Amino acid sequence: MIGWRDTVLGDEIELAYGKALPAHSRRPGNYGVYGSNGQVGVHDEPLIKGPGIVVGRKGSVGALAYTVEPFWPIDTTYYVVDKGDHNWRYLYYLLGSCGLTGLNSHSAVPGLNREDVYSIAVRIPPRDVQDDIARVLDCVSDAIELERIALSNGEELLRAVAGELFTRGLRGEPVKETALGPLPESWSVVDFADVREWLQYGTSVHCTLEERGYPVLRIPNIKTGHVDPSELKYADLREVDAVRYLLRQGDLLFIRTNGVLERLGACAVYQDEPAEALFASYLIRARLKDFVDPRYVAYFYGSPVGSAMVAGRATPAADGKYNLNTGTIDGLRLPLPPTKEEQEEIVSVFESVDHKINLHRSRLRVLEELLLVMTRQMVFEEVSLGELDLSVLPAMEVKLEEATV
Numbered sequence: 001m002i003g004w005r006d007t008v009l010g011d012e013i014e015l016a017y018g019k020a021l022p023a024h025s026r027r028p029g030n031y032g033v034y035g036s037n038g039q040v041g042v043h044d045e046p047l048i049k050g051p052g053i054v055v056g057r058k059g060s061v062g063a064l065a066y067t068v069e070p071f072w073p074i075d076t077t078y079y080v081v082d083k084g085d086h087n088w089r090y091l092y093y094l095l096g097s098c099g100l101t102g103l104n105s106h107s108a109v110p111g112l113n114r115e116d117v118y119s120i121a122v123r124i125p126p127r128d129v130q131d132d133i134a135r136v137l138d139c140v141s142d143a144i145e146l147e148r149i150a151l152s153n154g155e156e157l158l159r160a161v162a163g164e165l166f167t168r169g170l171r172g173e174p175v176k177e178t179a180l181g182p183l184p185e186s187w188s189v190v191d192f193a194d195v196r197e198w199l200q201y202g203t204s205v206h207c208t209l210e211e212r213g214y215p216v217l218r219i220p221n222i223k224t225g226h227v228d229p230s231e232l233k234y235a236d237l238r239e240v241d242a243v244r245y246l247l248r249q250g251d252l253l254f255i256r257t258n259g260v261l262e263r264l265g266a267c268a269v270y271q272d273e274p275a276e277a278l279f280a281s282y283l284i285r286a287r288l289k290d291f292v293d294p295r296y297v298a299y300f301y302g303s304p305v306g307s308a309m310v311a312g313r314a315t316p317a318a319d320g321k322y323n324l325n326t327g328t329i330d331g332l333r334l335p336l337p338p339t340k341e342e343q344e345e346i347v348s349v350f351e352s353v354d355h356k357i358n359l360h361r362s363r364l365r366v367l368e369e370l371l372l373v374m375t376r377q378m379v380f381e382e383v384s385l386g387e388l389d390l391s392v393l394p395a396m397e398v399k400l401e402e403a404t405v
Contacts, residue, residue: 087130158350
């Protein structure tokens with residue numbers, strides 16, 4: 001396009017070293033202190049006038065942060081010095097598209113070498129085109145930020161709903177004090193062993209990505225309350241061997257070992273997707289009795305109170321992971337409404353909030369993909385807004401429709 005020129009980043013910007021500012025030396029103020037992973041605090045004076053871009057030098061190598069206000073970049077970062085009259089937001093998008101996070105120096109401590117950045121070849125448009133590109137991409141970025149806020153608010157609402165429903169229920173009953181805190185008078189506190197038919201460890205058979213045999217659910221497929229059927233692996237077992245691990249609708253799946261304590265005990269309800277699935281050895285399957293709704297149980301153990309209970313019973317291992325076993329799970333306490341109907345009413349409230357959260361999550365995913373495509377095409381391929389090719393987003397229309405239901 002007219003006016004675009006070939007150059008390298010080193011001719012357009014300088015990466016200057018930040019300056020150390022330990023936490024104990026920071027004084028309360030209005031100026032952001034930035035490390036390699038973003039803002040890490042505040043101080044009463046800035047080091048650099050804004051606007052500016054901070055680039056992770058050590059630790060989160062190549063990570064970017066943008067600020068309009070004066071700021072203090074610490075010594076694990078670089079800050080960008082503009083050698084020309086560039087649009088700062090354009091520079092931010094340009095740098096974000098240059099793969100800086102992959103430029104690890106591979107020394108004992110991960111680091112970003114400035115010379116590697118300076119050698120990256122780019123094409124730079126005239127300033128007015130930079131302004132147009134930045135304005136368009138900022139519109140998408142603003143929409144992404146709004147969805148992140150909405151998603152965060154939805155997740156906070158879900159926690160608040162859990163705190164209310166698992167202490168007061170839905171029917172306005174008087175509450176009583178129990179081992180789990182206040183509960184409606186008609187509710188009881190039971191052990192998990194009282195509500196399950198049996199528990200079982202999963203299969204340790206080798207799994208592959210080849211779609212042959214039976215799909216096998218693993219830790220990445222277990223989300224709070226539901227199964228994520230993406231990124232499946234498969235096991236080619238004889239039917240006589242597979243039947244022992246074949247899941248049935250309503251089975252509850254616990255994560256029994258994980259390096260992240262908060263993930264331990266996370267449980268999902270299997271709803272026949274994917275069909276005829278097995279489960280792997282790092283999971284425990286619970287078949288519940290008929291008077292218990294497995295979705296209610298999953299929501300409780302996924303709540304702040306339930307998660308804390310599970311974490312408190314975890315056993316640390318030498319490899320840094322935390323473990324549960326069938327005995328530990330059997331001993332978990334559970335607040336139980338007297339009827340399955342009341343459990344289902346509580347589940348319907350949770351599912352309503354979850355639906356809103358999933359809509360925001362879908363919108364966010366679509367917008368993030370859109371920003372990546374638009375940035376690549378407008379920054380590197382010299383494509384104007386009217387020439388954008390979004391065919392690289394194969395399911396874009398479907399995703400947008402799902403996100404706006």
